[in-house]
Amino acid sequence: MESRNCFRIVTTICALSMFIAVVNFKTIANIHGEREISVIERTRPSTQFNNNNALVRRTSSLHKHNQHQPLDPSNYETPRTHTSLRTITATPPQHRTLQQKPKTAGPRDKAPLLSMLREAGVPLDDATINRLPTWTEITNLYGPEPVIYGLERCEAFRANNLNNPEVLLSPQGLFNTGTRHLRQLLESNCEIAEVGNPFWWKHAPAQFAHKKEMIYRKDNTHKDLIAPQFQGNFMRNVMSVVSIKEPFFWMGSMCRNRYNVRWDYDERHCPEFNPVEPRSPIVEYDVHTDTTSYTLQYANMVDLWNQFHKGHFNAAHPRLMIRYEDTIFHPKTVVKQVCECAGGIMRNKFNFRIQTTKSHNGGPENMLVAAMIKYGSVKMRLDGFTVDDAYFGKAQLDKELTAAFHYSLP
DSSP: OHHHHHHHHHHHHHHHHHHHHHHHHHHHHHHHHHHHHHHHHHHHHHHHHHHHHHHHHHHHHHHHHOTTSOOOGGGSOOOOOOGGGTTOOOOOOOOGGGSOOOOOOOGGGGHHHHHHHHHTTOOOOHHHHHHSOOHHHHHHHHOSSOOEETGGGHHHHHHHTTTOTTOEEEEEESTTSOHHHHHHHHHHHEESSEESOOSSOTTSOGGGGGOGGGSOOSSSSSSOOOOGGGSSSTTTTEEEEEEEOOHHHHHHHHHHOOTTEEEOOOTTSOSOOOOSSOOSSSEEEEEEOSSOEEEEEESSHHHHHHHHHHHHHTOOSSEEEEETTHHHHSHHHHHHHHHHHTTOEEOSSOOOOOOEEEOTTSSEEEHHHHHHHHHTOHHHHTTTOOHHHHHHHHHHSOHHHHHHTTOOOO
């Protein structure tokens, strides 16, 4: 009896021991599992951070060697992760260094234009400022300073016309070169005997300035009359100021407003140099006064630009040559030097001669602003030109003229 009781006690104790052991094992296993999961969760940010560092290093290398091509997501390495974390995917880190914004000119690069427009009293809004060219774009086209050719003749002209009340400061040039604009600037800012058209036609080539038959009649009669101050050496009193425009911009202007110039071209293709099968003459230019008229012939528009300005460039009579673009971007400097060259005196406050025209969106726009936007843009210079036109123009333009006036060719 006692032996049976002992056996039951031992069996119970063994079963209880085994139960306790099983419970303890499960408890330890659960605790260990929780700790493992906890460790994984705590190390997850560190793992992602380390992988992202690897991604940053790789993508930075790609960016350094190929800045102008977008990064391909397939180039990214997928980080190695614990099997229980398969939901974590490798995504490109959002670092600013991976996408560089294109460099845009800040306000400082437009400061000279903004200063001029504010001085002129032109209202400026953000849209207008954004459309203005940068000073870098302007200097790339025309250089940093205005160009005035012929200043070495100023001293002799002033000496020959000392106390002469008949001095005439006379803007001249081809059509579409801003002769009226130049005249208005001089009239508004220079105190001198007279600013106006010469006694010959202001659009005439230089050789016509010496032809007495080109002198305009002054008394509305049918008699040829030369003003008394021009009898004999009738060129002495006139300081010619010839305006020249960048050749490609000028030809584009002539396509829109031809005036007295005629040539055959396709309306869809202007100026159409047509160097392969030249027609003779391609360009006809009517030169006239109220008594005399001539028709001059040129091979093409480049030939007209070359010959007209080369004639004034080599002329012996008193003359200055200024760039039209400088009356936009350097008006105060140009007007001051031209005025003082002829013996005039500048007025105290500069008048920019602000006028309004229709803008690209149909609303009113300041003409000075419109000119700055147009003639400060290298993209607009070849508007309407074919590639062949551009190459032909560059090859045929007079290199002495383009170098003297610092015109950069396309």
